[in-house]
Amino acid sequence: MANFTPVAAIVGGVLVGLAAVLLWLANGRIAGISGIVGGLMTPQRGDLAWRFAFILGLAAGPLLYAGLGGAVPAVEVTPSIPLLVAGGLLVGYGTRLGGGCTSGHGVCGLARLSPRSLAATVTFLVAGLVTVFIARHALGA
């Protein structure tokens, strides 16, 4: 557990939770990234601007933190190009079919005590664990 960073994890996690509360309290929306991004693909009048504003903020957040002197981690992307494409397609399609991702089901759904979100969260966690086990250990990649 050499890379374990519990304090940064809890502090960052609390900020993520507060961001979800802010979007709920101010805009009445669930902070599910896949839903917010996916909603851009079925555009409805008056429903696009807040999505773009949120996404812009999300991309700017780490830059702001770096600008304030925060220790921003390296973004280490090691998979091959075919794996990146396959992973992206699966994440995009899967989160839309399942109605949420780590933020929507994992953070907001669990906080709202939703059994549906608990089922989704357990499913993608197990699928992720099994995938990494097969890729790293069974196939020895």
Add this chain to the structure above:
Amino acid sequence: MRPLSSAFAAGLLLGVGLAVSQMVNPAKVIGFLDVAGAWDPSLLFVLGGAVVAATIGFGLAGRLTATPLFAEAFRSPTSRAIDLRLIAGSALFGVGWGLVGLCPGPAIAGFGLAPGSLALFVAAMLAGMGVFSLSESLLMQRHPPRSA
């Protein structure tokens, strides 16, 4: 402008949280998913911190006001079904997450930091979402939902 400012601020705060917690680094996420390797439980603490803060915050928000500050109504998710779509979709997402170590939030937050490394993944993710929306609208045309 106020709903746009608050949406931007919420995105910004979420992005800062993902940077502080290092979740913008896919290697950190893979470190969590790799229980048989040098396991790094950090992601569990991120999720725990976020869920506890959101549980308290949602509860307080509900007592504070019946409507959002800058919108007409709270948009609660309506579906409660635990069905094949939920499980199959979440499983496909989990496989993609395990292959690369990226889910939608960190992919977009990380894109701000390292656009060159993440452009391909983000493009593929958007394409996957587009395929879903397209298949849904085709399905709706062929089999319109019957009114009860």
